[in-house]
Amino acid sequence: MTTGVDAGRLAALHQREVERFIAERPQSAAMFEHAKEHLHGGVPMSWMAKWPGPYPVFVQSAHGAHFTCVDGIDHVDLCLGDTGAMVGHSPDATVARVREQVERGITAMLPTADASVAAEELSRRFGLPQWQFTLSATDANRHVIRYARHVTGRAKVLVIDWCYHGTVDETFATLDGDQVVPRRGNIGAPVPPSETTVVVPFNDVPALERALATGEVACVLLEPAMTNIGIVLPDDGYHQALRRLTREHGTLLVMDETHTLCAGPGGCTAAWGLEPDVVVVGKTIGAGIPAGAFGFTSELSERIRRSVELEDIDVGGIGGTLAGNALSLAAVATTLTEVLMALMSPATTEADVDRHTEAFAECAGELFATQ
Missing domain, CATH: 3.40.640.10 (Type I PLP-dependent aspartate aminotransferase-like (Major domain))
Structure with missing residues (x-):
């Protein structure tokens, strides 16, 4: 059975993003290494170590649908604290x-x-x-x-x-x-x-x-x-x-x-x-x-x-x-x-969710089409 997915290309794209992640987030890397001295697994709660990437992103601030990491990068947050911040960060x-x-x-x-x-x-x-x-x-x-x-x-x-x-x-x-x-x-x-x-x-x-x-x-x-x-x-x-x-x-x-x-x-x-x-x-x-x-x-x-x-x-x-x-x-x-x-x-509420979901799907489709 074939899926139509080029596994080799997928692996190459993944490796590219890992290298980009490391290059752009040296402060998070340094904080993670320091944290491992006294935090089990380098994080205050074990789930925080499960994110994709070689180490977790350390957060500097968060507001609305965004957070900024200690390396100054603005992130669009699709997790929102696993819905703990469903209303947006720091309303x-x-x-x-x-x-x-x-x-x-x-x-x-x-x-x-x-x-x-x-x-x-x-x-x-x-x-x-x-x-x-x-x-x-x-x-x-x-x-x-x-x-x-x-x-x-x-x-x-x-x-x-x-x-x-x-x-x-x-x-x-x-x-x-x-x-x-x-x-x-x-x-x-x-x-x-x-x-x-x-x-x-x-x-x-x-x-x-x-x-x-x-x-x-x-x-x-x-x-x-x-x-x-x-x-x-x-x-x-x-x-x-x-x-x-x-x-x-x-x-x-x-x-x-x-x-x-x-x-x-x-x-x-x-x-x-x-x-x-x-x-x-x-x-x-x-x-x-x-x-x-x-x-x-x-x-x-x-x-x-x-x-x-x-x-x-x-x-x-x-x-x-x-x-x-x-x-x-x-x-x-x-x-x-x-x-x-x-x-x-x-x-x-349902109408708003549908509208935002359709807009996200359209943007995601355009993004993946360019990769």
Whole structure:
């Protein structure tokens, strides 16, 4: 089988770009070598070493859709901090509010007015009345799983094959035939995932029904559309079947909208009329300031209230010293109400995405045609 791609020419073009990268970024190279003395792998977080090129680019500043590296090169940023800066780097309104809040106080482990503003706006967008805040969507997913197990008395979590929900142990599982196994690359000796996790393929309603019928599943945790293996959209009727089956079997339905928030002001939950028990968000809600959140129904709120002892809440595995801090909530409240264009309709969002995608495809086609 031939692909029509000249492998030799592709290799030559790649080598040319590597040499150009090295020639243009000597300061990044020097900083990388120095960083390796005290940073494992030369980076503060291991993912930062995975970019193409012989070493990572070190950033000097970032604003909007661009960042400038320490070698003074302006980059058009198509990653935007893996959507942490989906609204653009350092939006003016959030920067101004964060600067003000830093001077007033960063954290006190007590609520601020911004917490209510942020929760009210999230409730308006997603239709869920009760909210809690964390430092990341990963933490939010962990807390939701704990609450789900607590109120249902069940041990297992159901996730989708090849899903991604942050560094949550229960979600690092995939299918090998009909066996639940650790996901490739999972670091550490994990608890056998079959003890904690049920895995089914996305859009497979019969598999979902069989799994829920055991009565062992506390919650189903999934994205409304899968985003970490490309975009996988739900089949017609899938979400309706998912909601019906989870209700029939007493299983909580959790939508992780961390990535799919870009579908509109209320993510896919609002755009598609979904009715989850819990919604998880993070990353972009704080414009890059660490923040996550989870919202849930009044019914679930009451179940939690009745079954959790307030005296032991700080050692119960929920929350954290810096979760819901004043700085994060100032960023979230401002980003949601001033930056993320809360009044924009899903239809307008979709039209803008289509327009920009077509323009990008046209520019990319012209670029590749000249190589």
